[in-house]
Amino acid sequence: MEQPILRINGIYKKFVTEKGNTINALDKIDINIQENEFICILGPSGCGKSTLLRIIAGLEKPSMGEVYYKNQEIKKCHKEIGMVFQQYTLLPWRTIIENIALGLEINGMDKKQRIDKARKYLSLVGLEKFETSFPYELSGGMQQRVAIARVLANDSNVLLMDEPFGALDAHTRVLLQRELLEIWKKNKKTVIFVTHSVDESIYLADKIVIMSKSPGKIKKIIDVNIERPRERSNIAFGKLSTELFDML
Numbered sequence: 001m002e003q004p005i006l007r008i009n010g011i012y013k014k015f016v017t018e019k020g021n022t023i024n025a026l027d028k029i030d031i032n033i034q035e036n037e038f039i040c041i042l043g044p045s046g047c048g049k050s051t052l053l054r055i056i057a058g059l060e061k062p063s064m065g066e067v068y069y070k071n072q073e074i075k076k077c078h079k080e081i082g083m084v085f086q087q088y089t090l091l092p093w094r095t096i097i098e099n100i101a102l103g104l105e106i107n108g109m110d111k112k113q114r115i116d117k118a119r120k121y122l123s124l125v126g127l128e129k130f131e132t133s134f135p136y137e138l139s140g141g142m143q144q145r146v147a148i149a150r151v152l153a154n155d156s157n158v159l160l161m162d163e164p165f166g167a168l169d170a171h172t173r174v175l176l177q178r179e180l181l182e183i184w185k186k187n188k189k190t191v192i193f194v195t196h197s198v199d200e201s202i203y204l205a206d207k208i209v210i211m212s213k214s215p216g217k218i219k220k221i222i223d224v225n226i227e228r229p230r231e232r233s234n235i236a237f238g239k240l241s242t243e244l245f246d247m248l
């Protein structure tokens with residue numbers, strides 16, 4: 001077996017609240033993630049999914065344990081690891097193309113080069129016509145497509161996605177799940193996707209990490225051996241769905 005691209009090694013995270021209570025948000029989390037794998041983290045509210053993602057992103061420090069990316073310990077944000085949040089995070093005063101090019105601008109790429117690169121990713125998410133629009137002119141689903149284009153434009157190799165489709169209507173959500181899988185296949189990315197939804201996790205993942213809460217622990221890791229593209233009407237899909245609901 002190849003070396004995992006990401007190694008989450010004995011992660012514990014305790015928070016102390018203002019009232020002095022200790023919360024064990026994460027308790028001995030061990031996960032090995034291979035390159036190009038699509039992982040879903042599934043669990044009830046408060047089981048530590050976002051905390052785990054923030055630790056992998058280098059936005060939060062664990063109380064114990066380490067995360068290794070390509071055998072190097074992550075201690076701060078890494079340029080190859082990008083995050084897409086549930087809330088739309090585009091800058092309202094920038095056009096869509098300028099939003100996608102933001103990270104490239106921060107890294108000092110010249111204007112023509114960064115706009116050309118941003119255009120490539122804008123077209124990958126099917127929004128060429130909105131290059132000079134502002135975020136408020138786009139629907140929630142379109143704004144999330146732009147957020148995905150933005151992490152891809154930054155050459156993120158690992159996409160961390162914290163319930164990115166949670167705020168969307170059911171129809172748009174299914175469309176974006178399909179598009180995300182297309183992008184993942186074409187661009188060879190490693191994805192860690194947090195969700196509450198059993199259906200979403202079975203549709204997307206190679207592997208589902210099921211968590212339980214108080215303390216936030218891994219309950220089970222399940223390989224999803226259902227052929228892609230997956231159909232929700234497939235018997236195996238329904239069977240796994242019942243199994244996961246029982247477990248949660």
Ligand SMILES: Nc1ncnc2c1ncn2[C@@H]1O[C@H](COP(=O)(O)OP(=O)(O)OP(=O)(O)O)[C@@H](O)[C@H]1O
Nearest residue numbers: 015016017023025044045046047048049050051052
């Ligand atoms: N900065 C903080 N200070 C204190 N407690 C925190 C902090 N951040 C998270 N927690 C607590 O840690 C636990 C895990 O929170 P986290 O947001 O990671 O859960 P989650 O599974 O992502 O929840 P949800 O699905 O509702 O977003 C919760 O009990 C939460 O209250």
